[in-house]
Amino acid sequence: MILSVENLVKSYGKHSVLKGINFSIEVPEVIALVGPNGAGKSTLLNAICNLIPINEGTIRVLGFDHKDPKMFHHTSFLKDATVLYPYLTGLDHLYFVQRIQKLSKTRVDEVTLKVGIKDYASRKVSTYSTGMKQKLLLAMALMNQPQLLIMDEPLNGLDPTSIISTRNLIKELHQEGTCILLSSHTLSEIDLITKKILFLDQGKVYLEDLSLSTNNAEKSYLERYQDVS
Numbered sequence: 768m769i770l771s772v773e774n775l776v777k778s779y780g781k782h783s784v785l786k787g788i789n790f791s792i793e794v795p796e797v798i799a800l801v802g803p804n805g806a807g808k809s810t811l812l813n814a815i816c817n818l819i820p821i822n823e824g825t826i827r828v829l830g831f832d833h834k835d836p837k838m839f840h841h842t843s844f845l846k847d848a849t850v851l852y853p854y855l856t857g858l859d860h861l862y863f864v865q866r867i868q869k870l871s872k873t874r875v876d877e878v879t880l881k882v883g884i885k886d887y888a889s890r891k892v893s894t895y896s897t898g899m900k901q902k903l904l905l906a907m908a909l910m911n912q913p914q915l916l917i918m919d920e921p922l923n924g925l926d927p928t929s930i931i932s933t934r935n936l937i938k939e940l941h942q943e944g945t946c947i948l949l950s951s952h953t954l955s956e957i958d959l960i961t962k963k964i965l966f967l968d969q970g971k972v973y974l975e976d977l978s979l980s981t982n983n984a985e986k987s988y989l990e991r992y993q994d995v996s
């Protein structure tokens with residue numbers, strides 16, 4: 768079992784966001800988490816990675832309870848650029864991850880090459896564009912060669928070339944056996960990456976396998992959400 772979420776309930780005060788989420792991922796696949804703004808995608812991903820407290824439920828990641836920091840030996844979470852330090856360089860960030868995860872230094876060269884950030888890795892993050900930061904975050908997330916890679920809107924701010932290279936990287940990682948759970952609003956891109964979509968709707972999730980239907984992601988999305996006012 769790679770990930771199992773059972774009866775996950777999460778409220779912010781009286782505002783109930785996740786109302787009993789149940790799903791599991793058993794084999795390495797690419798799953799896109801989809802839903803309108805405010806549906807609770809980031810809340811779900813943050814809860815899985817134990818970045819926010821949950822009200823109820825059990826979450827297990829690669830055999831670990833999600834509150835056990837050991838789960839991060841084989842899991843990475845790519846969130847947003849707020850975790851970056853402007854006055855440090857990209858390489859500073861990567862060597863920091865290398866040290867705390869006790870990885871080989873050569874891994875830094877491998878990921879800078881794989882993600883294509885070699886040209887600017889020695890520059891301070893304060894000089895990076897949004898897409899450059901996004902790629903540094905991806906490089907940091909890949910340092911530990913994760914079995915499960917969780918990403919909250921990894922395509923945000925990327926130019927077309929970077930979207931294509933990120934798409935190819937996701938496919939490559941998947942072929943290498945990495946399981947990927949990513950949220951995105953770019954339905955056309957999701958269609959190019961995966962057939963498995965986890966829709967978040969009114970606090971519950973619904974897994975849809977588009978290979979079993981004639982729908983594309985946009986058609987499924989509109990069928991599910993068009994009546995929501």
Ligand SMILES: Nc1ncnc2c1ncn2[C@@H]1O[C@H](COP(=O)(O)OP(=O)(O)OP(=O)(O)O)[C@@H](O)[C@H]1O
Nearest residue numbers: 779780782784802803804805806807808809810811
């Ligand atoms: N720290 C917080 N305190 C109170 N309410 C919050 C907090 N974080 C999120 N919410 C609320 O929870 C709901 C879900 O937010 P969340 O950020 O998980 O949505 P999302 O699906 O990731 O949206 P988006 O597509 O805009 O990223 C929203 O109604 C939001 O206002």
Ligand SMILES: [Mg+2]
Nearest residue numbers: 808809810919
């Ligand atoms: Mg979000």
